[in-house]
Amino acid sequence: MGPKLAFVGAGSTVFMKNIVGDVLSRPGLGETHLALMDIDAARLAESELVAKKIIASLGVGATVSTHLDQREALEGADFVVTAFQIGGYEPCTVTDFEVPKKFGLRQTIADTLGIGGIMRGLRTVPHLWRVCEDMLAVCPDAILMQYVNPMAINTWAIAEKFPQIRQVGLCHSVPLTAEELARDLAIPVGKIRYQVAGINHMAFFLKFEEILADGTYRDLYPDLFAGYAAGKIPLPSSWNPRCPNKVRYEMMTRLGLFVTESSEHFAEYVPWFIKRDRPDLIERFGIPLDEYPQRCVEQVADWAAQAEVFKSAQTIEVQESVEYASDIVESVWTGKPSVIYGNVRNNGLIPQLPDACAVELPCLVDRNGVQPTKVDTLPPQCVALMRTNINVQELTVAALMEEKREHLYHAAMLDPHTAAELDLDQIWALVDDLLEAHGDWNPAWARGKGHRAVA
Secondary structure, eight states, rough: OOEEEETTTTTTTHHHHHHHHHHHHSSSSSOOOOEEOOOHHHHHHHHHHHHHHHHHHHHHOOOOEEESSSHHHTTOEEEEEEEOTTHHHIIIIIIHHHHTTTTOOOOOSSSSSSSHHHHHHHHHHHHHHHHHHHHHHHTTTTEEEOOOHHHHHHHHHHHHHOTEEEEEEEEEEHHHHHHHHHTTTTOOGGEEEEEEEEETTTTEEEEEEEEEESEEEEEHHHHHHHHTTTTTOSOOOOTTTTOSSSHHHHHHHHHSSSSSOOOOHHHTTTTSSSOOOOOOHHHTTOOOTTTHHHHHHHHHHHHHHHHHHHHHOOOOOOOOOSSSSSHHHHHHOOOOOOEEEEEEEESSTTTTTTTTEEEEEEEEEEEEEEEOOOOOOHHHHHHHHHHHHHHHHHHHHHHHHHTTTTHHHHHHHHHHHHHHOOOHHHHHHHHHHHHHHGGGGGGGGOOSSSSSSSS
């Protein structure tokens, strides 16, 4: 008998297919029971069909159940995956871009930090808390594998309100960045070893080395610096053809280390690249403004096409993804150890950062669960930059925990990109307009018209 894996947000058929395919391909996990849950019955039915075809294609004995009720799906689960977007692309993501534009504030992705990340966290965390409430009632020992953005805010807020939940936030930016750098250097990624630590979307490669034939290692940072200086790298981005990845290489020359998240993301985490009166910067670094809305339209169409192919196919080929969920399930269930990069509560793991914040670093996984490792070698300039993002995360979590609207204004005031473009009156007015525009997508305490005075 295998484990029970509950998937909340299983209507994301393509992502569900990747996670389920990874899990069922692992030795000892072929008998897994998949409890797929979504609020959209039609998309849930599509995912059920795809999951059953994966099972048939792999010839394993897994079983599938579908659920419109979240607690029912979670009943007795050993592992829980969350993958959902509260408010969807429309209306909420569109709102997060269009309202700030009226103030002259442009964004690229707006799902992690900035005014868009604050608003996304505000509407997302309450539902993650409901998942945790249901888990405590029906599967208190399960491991929550959380794939929802804003990752750091979500992980922090869950740990703050539900410290008893065994949770880890999962993101693919570390392995994908390693692949990107290996490609730029024309070295197979299998011959690369690395160490990374920091916060989600702002972790840094402390080591990036080539594994040599004699078993020794060669530091690859000199090659990265030389290649960028000579204009030979970065190569055209394999992540996104609209963004040439120059932001991250430029930041490497300023900080000394390479950051994990893409250039289009990173450009809006700092105050130096997106400026309304500096179009030359946008052109020089190839920053794709309004990238996420465009990407959403393309991805929705692409995923719908893929889902149609999966539905009509007799068999579904399973190719291993870079997602960590299957590593965790296999290691915990079978005892086979693995190392992943996970987002967890700091608790002194990175001593230079606040204990309560969420950090991303190497974690050993075995039957004992996800066990993060301590990293105390981050250079001060990288730590200082992380703190500018942690300030925003902390105040957003404080707003949610205390149900205090004023902290949403404070979070926006301290956001590096927002503060670089808008004055205080504009920032407060922007928060008011966004809260009003999102309406019932916000928790009750954050709805309605705002006020200018801090209580």
